[in-house]
Amino acid sequence: MDDPVDLTPLRAMLEQRDLDGYLIDADGSNSDQRYVSGFTAPDPYQTLVARDGVHLLVSGLEFGRAQSDSAADSVSRLSAYDYHERRAEHGRNEGMIRTLAAFLSDHNVDTVAVPQEFPTGTADGLREQGVTVTAETEGVVQKIRATKTPWEVNQIRATQRANEAAMAAAETLVASADVEDGVLVRDGTPLTSERVKEEIEITLLRHGCGLDETIVACGADAADPHNRGSGHLAAGEFIVIDIFPQDKETGYAGDMTRTFARGDPGEEARRRYAVTEAAYEAGLEAVEAGVTGAAVHDAVCDVIEDAGYETLRSDPDADTGFIHSTGHGVGLDVHEEPRVSPSGGELEPGHVISIEPGIYDPAVGGVRIEDLIVVTEDGYENLTDYRVALDPTTE
Structure with a gap:
């Protein structure tokens, strides 16, 4: 997107609720995901809006394209957080959750708001890892997109x-x-x-x-x-x-x-x-x-x-x-x-x-x-x- 996305209302909501970030876990067919990240991919990836910017967590397959195409301030690949080792030890789902929790911790995020359609399994898994997850029901990104x-x-x-x-x-x-x-x-x-x-x-x-x-x-x-x-x-x-x-x-x-x-x-x-x-x-x-x-x-x-x-x-x-x-x-x-x-x-x-x-x-x-x-x-x-x-x- 050539014009920068103005996430001021989203950041204001986070500040008002004293939350560290806003997390989207979806593939590129999700319009909020595509809008905030400036990127699209056929498999799920994670976009974090934190106090210091917008950060992506993607697979190695999408890493190069995300670096060149996305509007994010930083792009990390799963391997940077030992995803493959975590997956081997804990299984695919929990390995991914632990990897995502490490990604959030690296950006000093302990509390996140998530959209209503956020995956329940991801939310529950993050809570088990000590992350506070709050559903955002007002559709703040949809309102920005309007x-x-x-x-x-x-x-x-x-x-x-x-x-x-x-x-x-x-x-x-x-x-x-x-x-x-x-x-x-x-x-x-x-x-x-x-x-x-x-x-x-x-x-x-x-x-x-x-x-x-x-x-x-x-x-x-x-x-x-x-x-x-x-x-x-x-x-x-x-x-x-x-x-x-x-x-x-x-x-x-x-x-x-x-x-x-x-x-x-x-x-x-x-x-x-x-x-x-x-x-x-x-x-x-x-x-x-x-x-x-x-x-x-x-x-x-x-x-x-x-x-x-x-x-x-x-x-x-x-x-x-x-x-x-x-x-x-x-x-x-x-x-x-x-x-x-x-x-x-x-x-x-x-x-x-x-x-x-x-x-x-x-x-x-x-x-x-x-x-x-x-x-x-x-x-x-x-x-x-x-x-x-x-x-x-x-x-």
């Missing part, structure tokens, strides 16, 4: 550019398909959700990004917000395409949803699309530093409810209408702080959030529109550059 540096915003922007290319590839498939007996057909074969997902994934790979899953959902499938979609794509039905890739090198995510219909989906469906687009615009207009995520969510609900559709605000048990929150933070995780929801707190400059209202009903289908934006001092910057239109085009 405010992006300019470098991070640029990485998210780059991922969103790849996302737009993937959306364009998907839209082109839908727009250029023939219609036969109410089904979209391409090259004589029915166009399926799976075929569109394949094109999305190939396009993302060519832009250095990837994803585990994406959403291409048609008709009643689109009425379930997290239904990934499957099978033939139909004419005259909503097709919700939601793509949320991550850059393979930096780990930063993007997120965007568009809804298309090839052929006329009907008057009621078009009305729902228009209401969703108006709610999306209202959500964007409500965003500025100092407002709460809850207030932005309310602005979206106002539009949808005024149009006669249910929301979870008007009916917490609703299973049609607007049945999710307005948005969420995006960064190293596709879903992270802050929240644009009934419980969403104050938005700050540097927060990257999605705005994604939708209206859902299996009898009509689902519609959702989503952009990714960064909160600024005087409003927001839209990180998404892709038209909002119901009818797909090859332009």
Whole structure:
């Protein structure tokens, strides 16, 4: 990460609680681990935030790369603390615990805070070695991560550019398909959700990004917000395409949803699309530093409810209408702080959030529109550059 990570709130928490350090024990898929260490590896390693800096404990296999790539003040290998001898004498698990305890002692750390997901076995083992381990339940690192540096915003922007290319590839498939007996057909074969997902994934790979899953959902499938979609794509039905890739090198995510219909989906469906687009615009207009995520969510609900559709605000048990929150933070995780929801707190400059209202009903289908934006001092910057239109085009 080019911009330095500001761990001031974490250090303030340690000082307030009179703790010597903060310890993370996880592999690089853990976003807090990756963020604090500035490093990623497929096997677990340890990151210690102590009074004198950030220190890593890694295997010999990762030592050289950690020295060159990480943001840590020091990097130690397991062998520096006699790991192999300890493992031979005490077994793999206890040998690792004793090695970690020696590493902590070397940095004058007797008391540590750990994240909630910290391994129980490691915590109990350290306690047996005389280390005081306290679970930190406020998510202090997640809160730090919520405010992006300019470098991070640029990485998210780059991922969103790849996302737009993937959306364009998907839209082109839908727009250029023939219609036969109410089904979209391409090259004589029915166009399926799976075929569109394949094109999305190939396009993302060519832009250095990837994803585990994406959403291409048609008709009643689109009425379930997290239904990934499957099978033939139909004419005259909503097709919700939601793509949320991550850059393979930096780990930063993007997120965007568009809804298309090839052929006329009907008057009621078009009305729902228009209401969703108006709610999306209202959500964007409500965003500025100092407002709460809850207030932005309310602005979206106002539009949808005024149009006669249910929301979870008007009916917490609703299973049609607007049945999710307005948005969420995006960064190293596709879903992270802050929240644009009934419980969403104050938005700050540097927060990257999605705005994604939708209206859902299996009898009509689902519609959702989503952009990714960064909160600024005087409003927001839209990180998404892709038209909002119901009818797909090859332009």
